[in-house]
Amino acid sequence: MATPSTVVDTWKVDTTKPVFSGLPASTASYGSSADVPAPPAVTAADNCDGAVSVSYQEIQTNPGNPCNNTITRTWTASDSCGNTATYTQTITVGDTIVPLLTCPPDCVRVKSDDNCPDHPDPNTTGTATATDNSGLHPTMTYSDQISGVCPKVISRTWKATDACGNYASAIQTITCYCQPSLITDTMRCTLPNNQLRLIFTQDAQNMPCYKLTASNPGQFYYNIFYSGGASTVGQQVTFNVTVPYPWVTQGANPVEVYDGVTVTTGGGQTCLVPGTKILAGPQQVTLASYNPAAMGSTTTLTVTVRVPASGFVFLAVHLDYGLKGTSGFSQNTAADATACGNTARVLIPNNGLYTFSVGGGATDSASVASYNTFKKNPGIGGLVQSLRTTAPVPGANVALKDAKGALLLTGVTDQDGWYVLNYKATGKTGTLYVTLTPPAGFGAAQTKSVTLKSNGYAEVDFITP
Template sequence: MILAPTISGILTAINQEGCSASDAPTATNTLAYLTGNGLTITDACGTGNLTVTSSDGTPSGSCPWSIIRTYTVTDACGNSSTAQQTITVDDTVAPTITCPATISQTADAGLCTAIVSITPATATDVCSTPTVVGVRSDALALNAPYPVGNTTITWTATDACGNYSNCVQTVTVTDDELPVLAPCPANITVCVGATVNFTAPTATDNCPGVTVTQTGGQPSGITFNSTGITTNTFVATDAASNQSAPCSFTVTVVEDPTLSATGDATICIGGSTLLTATPAGGFTCSPVNWEESVNGVSGWAPISGGTGNTLTVSPSVTTYYRAVYTCTGNGCDPSPLYSGNVLVAVVNPPSISVSGGGSICAGSSAIITASTSGGTGTCGITWESSTNGIDWVVIAGETGAIYTTPALSTGTYYYRATYGCSGSGCAPATAGVTVLVNANPSPDFGMADLSVCANEQGVTYTLSSTYNNYTWAVTGGTIASGGGSVDASVTVNWGAAGNGTVSVTVSDGNTCNGTTTANVTINSRPTVTYCQSPDYCLTSEGGVSFNIQGGLPPYTVSWTPAGGTPSSPATNVPAGIFNINGLQGLVDYTFTITDANGCSPEQ
């Protein structure tokens, strides 16, 4: 009887990790394997002689692959039974993926996006080359521009069996571009009381969401009532907190325009002077213009070329001037604005006349007077002298209208005065005089001896020259005769001993005076007593005794008898007793006694 081995149970299926059917495990053709994996095998003849063989069917499917492996158990008699085992080979291992590094990049200029170069993730797999696919979080193509902010790319690596792995790459685009404020308002200038309106600047940016903020100053539409400078500042801030450069402009508030003019002056005909206008405040102002009028009230006329803060004028007659200032700036009143009047008076140039020249006498001073007129400014007189009328020398320290010369000696002198003024156009004027200095007369008595005796009478003094006029004076005596204004001599009766003078002042045809004084010594006279009686004088008969005193010894004594011949004089007679003997009786004698000064005793 033919009995095949009996096989019961189910052989444990095998799940094998692998990349293809060829990765199925090699069959284990042993009875132990089969019985160890779910089968019960028996045989009528026992199991000791059983053999196991196997064969694999054609694989089916893919990922996984299915293989039916058939085991045949054969006994010693060739009887066999089979059992099948299902082998599944499957690839369940996901690929290994490597993500690119995070990318940080600034937005492209002027854009809120950036073109980013993307390098795909890399992947490996044990069985096949996986495919790698990246998907952006915004679902745009990988090469599309990336917006500012974070964009993720999810990379997925998938192998042939559909196993996959993924990773996430972050692309960060930053906005570093500053917003731009434009246009920034221009600086504004207004006068006090003006309302200032302006259009705030607007901002542009590479990304939306920019805002404009005023960080300083005053808003538009504010009225400014005081002077000063206000700075208005605006900034723009974008969504990335980037802040623009500030836009700043000033609002300058100035006073209403004011205008003053100076230059009041007095000038000479042909002179000039500078007028000065001082404009202040206001803005958008035209240059200062000048007008003139002859009366300062009406008839104002513009001056040709009279533009600017200063003006040099040279009127020929007294003229009034004013400055005109026009400002058209916002809120500036009034316009036009006129300064006060500036008066330029025109006077005659300096003039001078000089008097006081002519003839004077030597030793006298000439008084010269300057009379001035005209001119303006600081005026003064300068005196000069000359000995020839050509070469002049300034007289130091002399600036008055009257100049008194020093005492002058005989000769001809020239003097002139120059009258100058600092005023414009005031040319100096000069006038002069000639001074002729005549010699003074020199009267002289022509006498060598001017000594007289006390009480000497009738002494005549006569000048050696004649003059037009005489003035006589005598001290120590009296004028006996002459001594009148037309007398060239004087007769004097002298008085007591001492000193006397005879003075005369004469005047010549030039009214020049000369004086001479004779100092006269009035000598005392000697005194004498005498006796001629022998009884009393103790002299012999025919003798005379004299006691001579005073005067100036020695004396000279002489005597002459009546009708007789004079005696030889006795000289060098000393003071005291002097006796004369041998005189004739009954004869009259004349005795003459003179002292050393020639003086005799009074009779």
């Protein structure tokens, strides 16, 4: 009998998957399809077979969409034993980056440049530009919000929108002066209906005559605008400013020149805010400047300035009505201020029209009308004015007391800052006390004494901060 033989077979069981090399991160995000990199060259090695082939597959939810797309990349490698390795990368493509918007600079236009339309052509006022990370040109639009009339301010909002709806916006301010000059008060706000009031009060030293005590507003500016643009920077420009009698300049340097001005509107008024002062001129106009010194006369002052880097000149001349403080007036039925005792001789007409003009660098004229108001004084009266603006202070409370502090009368200042206390003094000459309590923002209460004769009149004026 043969002896049996034994055969031993030995094998190795392979359960190890291939190993990848060169894999990207499992997740990635990009703002644009153009930023998504090409799939890397991924390799795989197996513990038994060595290098094995790698298959690649890519699936997109919205192929080519730069705004909302998910790219799924899958690599697969298998060895001869059927061990399979897979790897997946998820790429999110979503553009959330707004365009880069460059807004045109703010600009100023006056009537000599164009007709100040509500929606000026961007070819004359500047156009915004924009770029986008996608490399495509964003859609550019603008909308205008208009405030004021003359001047008017156009707030132009530029908006750049890319293909994914991302947008950037910026505001360009276009200030449009419908005329190259206008008249304002000392707060640089336009006058309602281009009117002022001349306030005549009874002259306690020369009853029954009146004196021209004040105006409402208190003082004024004649404002001139010049827009020469970049081509005029550094050049000299001359303005010939003509002023009507009896207007006079105020201060040691009444001519003010600035490199710009901004505009605010509210309460039916337009107000000017000067830029940087580049010149303070000493040119003066007094009543002696007129020949003859009479209604209808004019005088001219000349201002030469070098155009600043802004290409814009804002010239303001500080003025006042030059007959304030004079006396010897009466009134006729038309409210003209006449010679006291001779109502046929009109000295200051009611509804008088005063025209200012400019030539040279700018050509224009602006007018203001004056209305006379006569304040009677039945005993004690007075004017309350602001020291800062010289404007009247309405709504101030006034109280009259005797020497013992007993309250005799009270009153309130009217729109022209004038108050009246209908008090008739009798008997001997005595001392009384007038206390002013101004509205908020005009300082503390003030008290002044006044000596009043029997049947006499007195004017007690106050200046508030």
